[in-house]
Amino acid sequence: MKVIVGLGNPGKKYDNTRHNIGFEALDYIADKEGISINTGKHKALIGTGYMGGEKVLLVKPQTFMNLSGESLRPIMDFYKLEPETKVDKQPSSKLSFLLSLVKDYGLFLFLGCGEYDSELNCNFNSCIVFEPSGEICGRHRKIISHGIGAESWARTADVLKPIDCLNIKVGVLVCADAWYSEHAKKMQKKGAQIIIDIAAWPPTEVCGNPLGAWEKCSSVTGLPVLVCNQTGKTEWMDMTIGQSVVIEHGKVKFSYNGKQAVLLFEWDEVTGIVISKKFEVIFI
DSSP, rough: OEEEEEEOOGGGGGTGGGGGHHHHHHHHHHHHHHHOOOOOEEEEEEEEEEETTTEEEEEEEOOGGGGGGGHHHHHHHTTTTTOSSSOOOOOOGGGGHHOOOOOOOOOOOOEEEEOOOOOOTEEEEEEEETTTTTSSEEEEOOOOOOOOOOOOOOOOOOOOOEEEEEEEEEEEGGGGGSSSHHHHHHHHHTSEEEEEEEEEEOTTTTTTHHHHHHHHHHHHHHHOEEEEEESSSSSSOBBGGGGGEEETEEEEEEEEEESSSSOOOOTTTTTTTTSSSSEEEEEE
């Protein structure tokens, strides 16, 4: 069985807007194939039929777009469906050189990566934290996900807990987790001294501009927020416009976007004050 999902937002005010092009595309398919999308289940409107002799499920999540995973994960669980992609269990042998640098230079590494959980038999979109010994000292698994398209390979998680890095408690988020400032607030209430968001999030019409969300995470917590954003160009998106930023007191202190680089800055973990005035940029 195949599941075809059209994303959109519920409510008449979104009809005939760019937000609901996914709904409109699914309506076109349904009309062409004679399938009625009228069954309410799993926080979605669902239609069942056949295309090319194969059973299909047409799904319109009735959550707002950023919460589509709340509908799609139960559907995949109910029908016992899993993405075909399986990523590496971490730490992967592919990280051996990187982890040797961690040990040589006594670093903490916050690595955005996919990871396979063999006990749960599923993938997660994670930030895994390695301590200077090269061992894993903590991980955060992404909470907010559409569950389809570029994110179809990973399941969402529900744990928010700061990671202890030599007595510095770091609140780690992955990409759109930071869209909801309450996630940062929960980290702060549990003792986080800084928020780090590992992102692949350029400002676009589809994804929105995340800058305001990052600033809000800082303003509601009083904590500095560091965002490490992906750069470069993919087949479907120009990531060079995505900003990596340092935010203090709810305002951007400095930022960078462009070519692949190492970005350095100083932060006083005792006072919580960002010392640097700008990134030191080392191109690689």
